Amino acid sequence: MTNTLNQPGLNSLSKSFEPAALEAHWGPEWEKRGYGVAGSRGTGEPSAEAAARGDNFCIQLPPPNVTGTLHMGHAFNQTIMDSLTRMHRMKGFNTAWIPGTDHAGIATQIVVERQLQAQGISRHDMGTTPFEAR
Incomplete structure (x- = not known):
């Protein structure tokens, strides 16, 4: 430096x-x-x-x-x-x-939901705790 x-x-x-x-x-x-x-x-x-x-x-x-x-x-x-x-x-x-x-984390939630959707999964299928861990 x-x-x-x-x-x-x-x-x-x-x-x-x-x-x-x-x-x-x-x-x-x-x-x-x-x-x-x-x-x-x-x-x-x-x-x-x-x-x-x-x-x-x-x-x-x-x-x-x-x-x-x-x-x-x-x-x-x-x-x-x-x-x-x-x-x-x-x-x-x-x-x-x-x-x-x-x-709120709404923007982050939307991005994670799109990633899950690409895998054929919804946040409702996962449950709250695993979804929040993503």
């Missing part, structure tokens, strides 16, 4: 993003400052104002659907939600961004 952390002007870049070095460099500092603590404004402690107001901001989002190919729109959407959550955290809100939660 080309070290671009300490190069003025970034004379060269790695061909791909390699987060391990950045995480090793910045992770301990971010943890020390409490950047992951909801409502902390980087102090590691929830702000008194946010706690008193009860200001909360939460985004729950499903993982990308299995029905298609991932594209730049998926990354753009994630970036917007990340930015909104960080902005609210800087304003003192108690924030939570919970990626990868899908309360």
Whole structure:
């Protein structure tokens, strides 16, 4: 990996993003400052104002659907939600961004049912537990 952390002007870049070095460099500092603590404004402690107001901001989002190919729109959407959550955290809100939660799994269910149909099986033939295991 080309070290671009300490190069003025970034004379060269790695061909791909390699987060391990950045995480090793910045992770301990971010943890020390409490950047992951909801409502902390980087102090590691929830702000008194946010706690008193009860200001909360939460985004729950499903993982990308299995029905298609991932594209730049998926990354753009994630970036917007990340930015909104960080902005609210800087304003003192108690924030939570919970990626990868899908309360229904409908898109996944449809894909699995189509795979079963190609094998001549229905989810009703299988029963709930074996179907969920697929």
